[in-house]
Amino acid sequence: MTVHSSVGAVTQVVLLSDAQRENLPSTTPMANHRIPSFMAADLVIQLSCTLKTKPDRGSFGFGTVFTDHMLTIEWSETEGWQAPLIKPFGDLSLHPACSSLHYGIQLFEGLKAYRGDGDRLRLFRPMLNMNRMAAAAKRACLPAFDQSELLECIRRLIEIDQDWVPRSDSASLYIRPTLISTEPTLGVKKPSRALLYVILSQVGSYFDNEAEAISLWADPKYTRAWKGGTGDCKMGGNYGSALFAQYEAVDYGCQQVLWLYGEDHQITEAGTMNIFLHWINEDGEEELATPPLDGLILPGITRQSILELTRKWDEFKVTERFLTMGQLCSALKQQQVKEIFGSGTACVICPIGHVTYQGKSLKIPCQGENSTLTSRIAKELTDIQYGRTVSDWTFLV
Incomplete structure (x- = not known):
């Protein structure tokens, strides 16, 4: 050397x-x-x-x-x-x-x-x-x-x-x-x-106030990624091409875009974050779900860590599955949604409080007792990152 x-x-x-x-x-x-x-x-x-x-x-x-x-x-x-x-x-x-x-x-x-x-x-x-x-x-x-x-x-x-x-x-x-x-x-x-x-x-902090839940604008007229494309890679074109929709989201009073895909309006990502839904699913099970890695989704490091961490807890069902806006709207109507959050290196965990979709403002539970999972995941991850918890996930410089 x-x-x-x-x-x-x-x-x-x-x-x-x-x-x-x-x-x-x-x-x-x-x-x-x-x-x-x-x-x-x-x-x-x-x-x-x-x-x-x-x-x-x-x-x-x-x-x-x-x-x-x-x-x-x-x-x-x-x-x-x-x-x-x-x-x-x-x-x-x-x-x-x-x-x-x-x-x-x-x-x-x-x-x-x-x-x-x-x-x-x-x-x-x-x-x-x-x-x-x-x-x-x-x-x-x-x-x-x-x-x-x-x-x-x-x-x-x-x-x-x-x-x-x-x-x-x-x-x-x-x-x-x-x-x-x-x-x-x-x-x-x-x-x-x-x-x-x-x-x-x-x-x-990536957002001005990361303690506050952000709002998302969901409109299927814009597509972040498509089958056979490069949505699963960190390439600049995935981000630069998203700016127009991002600023339209701001015009609708939202901070980020909830990216949808296909005729059934599949939920894919939230802004530049992976997205998680904590809910009581159609079978009455408590579940933490996130969209699968099917080529549309960036394989986030924080995403993978959340899946591994919560599966190790073995306290509720943890899945990678397709989620649609129809399912989300139905679950909200039946009060089965506990919380929704985004994840990524920049923000770690970011709670989501509102989604604007087809002219309606959907309020997402994220306060009080319902937000304990988000807080718990964020604390466990940051404790590992800052060395407060010993883990083989950290690499000493």
Whole structure:
């Protein structure tokens, strides 16, 4: 490993011996060397000569304040992956014909670093993010990489910028791995050049007041994803194309869109979140239900964790099943709905209080005793994320 450390205006190059490298903390699984990939052992580090002033807590929104360094890894069809590079945070230089700009050949991930008990830094189930990113790369015809090697590079980046991880149980450091085509041509083709980069951002609450339930606007005239599409991948096109509907939702007095699909108005996602319904189902059973991973739904890390957590409790039925607006309206009429909530990395758990559908405002129970499940799930997850509960779901930086 080559480390470039800046002292004043002078850059020093420090070569670590094998013995020193063996003493570096390493908690990633063994790399899969069958995949042609960059290697964390080849990481080059160029430290910034000038460090930024960190903002006061509460003076930053979501994803607006970035740390001192970033990770970049270039790839070409002819030369393969280049050595990973951690360098001062800065702008990218892209060819004007870059196909990620013209044809959306790109993808991203989102995970967080938390400062918890003992001042230790933790990631929450990061290999699930790495695996999901690798699957999206395959779908986008972008180059494969070893997920464990990327995670180790990210760990080193966080280690370098660790002072940016907030000392707060209501804030964290958001990690945004991104993979884009840098193919410099207007032809629509599989990229022969790409760039993988990772940036870090201090974040607080995703919504202005996450304690309050949000409102959703449900209208089947807009579709987030479709069978055979890329709704199960974190690609920019899934989000940019949703903005028009999002602003129409605001015009109707709602904060987010409840995405529907098909003639039976299947419930799919809530804004950028997976959605859960806690209710008494048609068979009279207490059930926690969420739409299945049928290609329309993003396989959320928080979603998976909620399913595993509540199934372990074994207190009520937990299912992945299709849900329709007809079922929801009928259940509300019969007072069988206990609560509805969204889940995701950004918000963790977000209660839903109203749904506007076909000109009607549907009030969702979410106050008092009915909201105990949402609160319980949120507490158990955040206790794990911040290290208050010991779990193999956390990865120490």
